Amino acid sequence: MLYRIRHHGNTAYLFGTIHVGRPGFFPLEPQVTRALESAGKLVLELDVRDDAPFQAALKKHGLYMGDDTIEHHLSSANLAQLRNTLRQFDIPFENIRHMKPWIVANLLIGLDLERNGYRRSDGIEMFLLSFASKQSKTVQELESAELQMALFDSMPDATQEQYLRENLAELGDGEAMKRSQALIDAWAKADSKALDDIVRELPKEKTATAEFTRSVLLDKRNPEMANKIEALLRNDKTSFVGVGLLHLVGERGLPNLLRERGYEVEKLY
Template identity: 40%
Template structure:
C-alpha cells in the first residue's frame, strides 16, 4: 500500500506547487460590449524556475482564440536576420565605428572592452544595435536568459495548445521595430551608446535593470509605478529614447490593435513587454481613454 500512497502524495504536492506558481509582471483585464481581453506584461528573458507560469495565465492562453505578441521571433528567423541586417548594420563600404574621430572611437572601444565586448566584432553594427546587445548582456549578468523569455514561452504554449484553437499573431514585426530604432539619427545613436557605456561603467544600468526584474518577479505594483514615474521624468538621452522611441511611439498603435482585437474576439490575450503596460501612456490607460473598462488583476 505504501507505493500508491507515496504516488498520490507526490501528485498532490506537484499540483499544489503548480497552483502556487508566483504572480509575475502585471495582468490587466479589459472589457467592452461583452468581450474580455487580458493584457499581460512580460520580459524578453527569463529563468527556468519561472515555469510553469501561474495558473491564470496558462488558463487564459489555453482559452484564447488569439495570443497577440509584440513579435513571434521564432516564426520566421530569416525575416529577423534580414531586418537586423538592413537596419542594424552599416551598409557595405561604410566605415562604421572606424569613421568616428579617433578620440571618440578609442573611448567607445575602451568602454566596450570594459564590458567584455571585442570592438572589432561590433564595428559594423549600428550603435542602437550595440546598445541593445549590451542590455542583453546585463540581463545575462543578472541570471536571465533570452532563450527563456516569457513571450517566447507563451508563444510555445499557444502552439502546443492541443485544442489547436489559439492563433499567435504579432502586434508589430521585427522589420518595424528595427526600422524604428534606425530612424534615430546616427549622431544620437552614437551618443546613446556612449551614455549606455557610461551607465554600465557606473553600475546604473545594472542597478535599474535589477530593480525592474525584481519588481517583475514580485508583481510589485508600487515598485513598478515608481519605475514608470522615473521613466516619465528621465531627461537623459537614454531616458528619452526609452520613453519616446521604445514606448510612446509604439504604445498608441499597440493600443489600437488591442482595442480592435477586443471588439471582434472574446478572451484574447495580449502579451507585451512589461513597460508597455505602465504609466500614463501605457496600454491600460490608452484603452481607458478609448472608453474601454480596464481593471488591474495584479
C-alpha cells in the same frame, strides 16, 4: 501584471512581459495560465521564433553598408571606450565594426543580462509561445521586427552616439544591470508602485536613452498597440496579449489608453 479588457462580450487579457528570464520564473501564476488557456489566440509584440524577419530588419536598419563602419560615426574618446568595453566582453572589434551604435549598445546590454543569469531563451514570450503551441493556438504579432528596428534607426547619428556612450558608461559602473534588475524584480513581485516610479522618472532623466525610451519606445508605440487591441476586441471572443511590461504602466500605458476609449478595464493582479 494582468488585466482583463472587455467589450460587447469579447475579452482581451493583457499581460506584462519581460524579454529575458530564468527557469525559476516558471510556471507563471495560475491566473495567467487560466487566461491563456481560455484564449483562442496568443498575441505578442513579435513571434520571436522566426529569425528571418529579424535578420532582414537588422541588415536594413542596424548595419552600415559598403566601406562604412562605426569608426566613422564615433569620436575618438567614444571609440576608445567602446573598444575597452568590447574587451571586457571578449568580443573582437571586427565582429561589430559594421553595426550601428544603437544595436551595439543593445547587444552589450543583452550580454550583460546573460552574464547575470538572464537569457532570452528563458524569456516570458518563449514560455507563452510554448504554452500556446501545445494547445495549437493561433499566434499573432502586434508589431514587426521591421517597425521596431526602424524606430531605433530613426535616431540621428549624434543621438545614436550619445545612446551608445550613455549605455557604455552604465555598463561600466554597473548601473545598467541595476536598472534591469529593478525592472525584473518589479515584474516578479507584481510591484505596481515600483513600475510606476520607473516610468515617472523617465521625463526627469536628461539623457538620450531616457528620452528615446519615453517618447519613441513607449509614447509612440502605445497608441498603435491600443488600436490593435481594439481590433482584437471587435473580432475575437477571447485573446491573450503579452507585451513588454512598461507598456502597461503610467498615464499613457495601455490600460489607461483603453479605459479612456471606453473599454471596461479590470486589473486582475
